[in-house]
Amino acid sequence: MTGNHRNKTLTRRRALAVTGGTVAAGGLAVAGYQAAFADETATTTTEAAASASTTSTSSSQCVLMSSVTEGPYYLDGALVRKDITEGKSGVPLTLRIVVQDTTDSCAPVAGAAVEIWHCDAWGYYSGYTTANPGGSAPAESEDGSDANDQTYLRGYQIANANGVVKFETIIPGWYTPRTCHIHVKVHTGGEKEDGTYEGGTVNFTGQFFFDDDVVEQIFELEPYNQHSGTYTKLDDDMVYDGGGASSGLLTLKPVHKKDPSKGYKGYITVGIDPDAENTGAGGGGEGGGGTPPSGEPPADAPSDTPSTPASS
DSSP states (O other), X not given: OOTTOOOGGGHHHHXXXXXXXXXXXXXXXHHHHHHHTSOTGGGHHHHHXXXXXXXXXXXXXXXXXXXXXXXXXXXXXXOBOSBOOTTOOSSEEEEEEEEEETTTTTEEOTTOEEEEEOOOTTSOOTTOTTXXXXXXXXOSOSOTTSGGGOOTTEEEEEOOTTSEEXXXXXOOOOOTTOOSEEEEEEEXXXXXXXXXXXXXXXXXXXXXXXXXXXXXHHTTSTTGGGSBSXXXXXXXXXXXXXOGGGGTXXXXXXXXXXXXXXXXXXXXXXXXXXTOOOOOTTOOOOOOOOOOOTTOOOTTSOTTOOSSOOOO
């Protein structure tokens, strides 16, 4: 799963993404998403303050982030792009990530390739849209013949001289038996090629998490509320280990305090060892996040596989 491996089957997925092939989940309009991020200049001071707060709590002492499994929904060959929504509807999220070297006094890791992927508002991952998210959710696609060729909510960004990347996406939904989360890998030593990132080493594999109070408000909104069922909270998640920012808990700031539908800005500092390799393949590093809800997959199943098999 390192950058040295390239999945040739993704050519069609990449072509669809570049030419605008999308699947809209309904709900919040794309115009609302654009409006939420129209004035980046006006929020520079807020971002800087929140970023400083995140840094002081998560890596002021060069804390190495907790690594966990990559999960069953990883796809090689994601596009290098800031906006990964690809037409997906949901509550907007601007995610700002700082990558620091824990072996070198928290120096920024310039040029690091940060890759993220997550489910949509109904719990579906692009490339795996026939996997049932649990509970009751609308079908991802009326025509299943090309549903898994989608590339939404996946992408890379290359860190600047300060080790910073920024993504524009949506707050993920949920699927059984997991809490709300975003997957992340940090790569170094490779290069941008053919619109994606090739070669190098995966130094860190982890997940980002969301405060229960925030997502519970969001899941009452369109299109999230079309997915009914039991949502797993942080304390009951099988991956989150309760370590706060060093375990991937995001700092979240609402765009408008009284209206969560306007979106959030998320901040986190990721401390890595640039000389280590950690692909996250095959599990490992799963902290004790409490007891998963009933209906969890068998012990030999991937740690965050939905509990109900696809029915198509």
